[in-house]
Amino acid sequence: MRMKTLVTALLIFLASLAGAQQRMLVSKGSVHFxxxxxxxxxxxxxxxxxxxxxxxxxxxxxxxxxxxxxxxNSSLQQQHFNENYLESDRYPKAVFKGKIIEKIDFTQDGTYKVRAKGKLSIHGLEQIRIFKVNLKIIEGVVHFDAKFKVPLSDHDISIPQIVHQKIATEIDVAIQGLFEAPQQ
Incomplete structure (x- = not known):
């Protein structure tokens, strides 16, 4: 019985390693708006x-x-961003869940221009987005960068009339980073 438990544990461990080799995590990444x-x-x-x-x-x-x-431009502006516009205590994260539309062989080094489609959730509201992504695969590391626009109205972010000329209604977003296999 003890041998059967050991074999089962070993199989589960090996399965988890195989699953880990199928996934990559962001090792370094940034978002700029x-x-x-x-x-x-x-x-x-x-x-x-x-x-x-x-x-x-x-x-x-x-x-x-x-x-x-x-x-x-100021600490007051950052405070207003968090408290009044994005309400970061209530909605602490921005999330994008999606899929790369084009097929990619992640084992092949090269540069790929692909499209990503998914749901962008900001300020508690999800919107479907499709945007272009540049991928560069070098020795198993996937470098990514993308640029897209986010209309504030799509996420129910309202701008008071008093600062209407100081905040754009559509925000430019750039995302970049590296996907790497998780460290064992």
Whole structure:
């Protein structure tokens, strides 16, 4: 009986290793946004991007804590971003869950221009998005970068009339980083 338990534990362990080889995690990643309004440009970034890629299915997910964004033009602007616009205590994360549309052989080094389709959740509202992604695979590491626009109205983020000329209604977002196999 003891041998059967040992064999079962070994099989479970080997299965988990095989599953781990099918997944990659973000080892380094960032999200940057720009609000380019008539009277003011606001830039902020987060280096706290987390993510996972399942290679066989091409499914992936990213998340970034709203409070991790730094930059802004003042600390008061950052406070308003968190408290008034993104309500980061109530909605602490931005999440994108999706799938790479085109088939990719992640074992082949090269540069690939693909599209990602999925659901972007910001401020408690999900919207389906499709955007272009640049992938560069070098020795098993997947480098990614993408740029897309996010209309504030799609996520029920309203701008008070008093600052209407200082905050853009559509935000430019850039995401980049590396997917690598998890360390054993």
């Amino acid at each position: 720009t609000s380019n309004a008539p009277l003011e440009v606001i830039d902020a970034s987060s280096n706290a991007l987390k993510g996972i890629l399942e290679m066989p299915t091409r499914k992936f997910a990213f998340t970034a804590a709203i409070k991790s964004f730094k930059g802004f």
